[in-house]
Amino acid sequence: AVPVILDCDPGHDDALAILLAAANEAVDLLGITVVAGNQTLERTTLNARRICSVAGITGVPIAAGRDRPLRGELLVAAEVHGESGLDGPSFGEPTVPLDPRGALELTRDLLRANGKPVTIIATGPLTNLATLLLAYPELSVHIGRIVLMGGSTGRGNMAPLAEFNVLVDPEAADVVFRSGLPITMCGLDVTHQALATEQVCGRIAALGTPLARLCVQLLTFFAGTYRELWGFSAPPLHDPVAVAAVIDPSVIATVRAPVAVELTGTHTRGATVVDLDGRTGAPPNAEVAIGLDVDRFWDLVVAAIAASAVP
Numbered sequence: 001a002v003p004v005i006l007d008c009d010p011g012h013d014d015a016l017a018i019l020l021a022a023a024n025e026a027v028d029l030l031g032i033t034v035v036a037g038n039q040t041l042e043r044t045t046l047n048a049r050r051i052c053s054v055a056g057i058t059g060v061p062i063a064a065g066r067d068r069p070l071r072g073e074l075l076v077a078a079e080v081h082g083e084s085g086l087d088g089p090s091f092g093e094p095t096v097p098l099d100p101r102g103a104l105e106l107t108r109d110l111l112r113a114n115g116k117p118v119t120i121i122a123t124g125p126l127t128n129l130a131t132l133l134l135a136y137p138e139l140s141v142h143i144g145r146i147v148l149m150g151g152s153t154g155r156g157n158m159a160p161l162a163e164f165n166v167l168v169d170p171e172a173a174d175v176v177f178r179s180g181l182p183i184t185m186c187g188l189d190v191t192h193q194a195l196a197t198e199q200v201c202g203r204i205a206a207l208g209t210p211l212a213r214l215c216v217q218l219l220t221f222f223a224g225t226y227r228e229l230w231g232f233s234a235p236p237l238h239d240p241v242a243v244a245a246v247i248d249p250s251v252i253a254t255v256r257a258p259v260a261v262e263l264t265g266t267h268t269r270g271a272t273v274v275d276l277d278g279r280t281g282a283p284p285n286a287e288v289a290i291g292l293d294v295d296r297f298w299d300l301v302v303a304a305i306a307a308s309a310v311p
C-alpha cells in the first residue's frame with residue numbers, strides 16, 4: 001500500500017476523499033491534516049473528526065494546521081459547503097479525538113518515522129504543505145510525490161480563471177509548484193467530469209447503510225449549491241479524484257507540462273498557467289490530469305462507502 005498523508009478542508013468532496021483514502025487497501029492512510037479553506041479551520045477540523053467518527057475511522061491521527069493563507073485574509077466557500085462547511089446531514093458529537101500536535105508537527109513526525117517515501121494528497125488550499133516545505137526543506141526527500149486537487153488548464157470556478165484551492169492561497173500553491181517535487185495536478189479539467197449524477201446517488205443509496213444515507217445527504221446538499229451557483233445538473237466530486245489517482249493511476253490520463261501560478265494578475269490572481277504547448281520553454285514541473293475514467297472512479301467511491309465500517 002502507498003503511505004499517504006491527506007491534507008484537506010472538509011468540505012463535502014473532502015469528506016468523500018477521506019472515506020476513499022481510509023477504505024481502499026491500496027492506500028495506507030498515515031494521517032489527516034486539516035487546513036482552513038471551505039470553512040474556518042475550527043469548522044474544517046470538526047468536520048474531519050465528524051466524518052471519521054461516522055465512518056469508524058479511528059486509528060488515523062487528525063491534526064489542525066494553518067488557519068489562514070500565507071498572505072492576506074481567508075476566503076471561505078460557505079455558498080458551496082454551507083455555514084458548517086458540511087451542511088446537509090446532522091452530526092452528533094465526534095468521538096474521534098484531535099491529535100495534540102499541529103499539522104506541521106504531525107506531518108514532520110510521520111515523514112521522519114516512515115521508511116518509504118510518503119505521498120501527500122492535498123485537497124484544500126496548499127497552505128499546510130507550503131508551510132512544511134518552507135519550515136523543513138530537508139524533509140522533502142521523504143515525500144514521494146504530491147497529488148493535489150487544484151487548478152485548471154483554463155476556466156476557473158471561484159474566479160473566471162482561478163480554481164478555489166489555488167485562489168485561496170496562491171503564494172502557497174506557488175511554493176508547491178516550484179518545489180521540484182513530483183506533482184500530479186487534478187484540476188477542474190478532470191474533476192468537472194466526476195459528476196454525482198442521480199444514477200450515482202442511486203447506487204450509493206442502494207447500499208442501505210447509515211453511512212450511505214449520510215453520503216446521499218451530503219451529495220444532495222452539494223447538488224443544490226452547484227445547481228444554484230453554476231447551473232450544474234449534478235455536482236462535481238472534486239477531491240476524491242486525487243485519491244483515486246493514487247489508488248489506480250490509470251483512473252486519470254495526464255500530460256507533463258510547466259505549471260505556473262499567477263500571483264499578480266490584475267484579473268487572474270490564483271490562475272494556474274499551464275503551458276500545454278511548451279511555448280514558454282519552461283521545464284515541465286507537473287503531470288497535469290486531462291482525462292478521467294469516470295466509471296472506474298465511481299466504482300472506487302461506491303466501493304469505499306460500502307466497505308467503511310459503521311460503529
Ligand code: BDR
Pocket residue numbers: 009011012013014038077080123124149157163164165238239
Ligand atoms: C475545490 O474547492 C473546494 O470547494 C472543494 O473542496 C475542492 O477541493 C474545488 O475547486
Ligand code: CA
Pocket residue numbers: 008009010011013014038123124239
Ligand atoms: Ca477541498
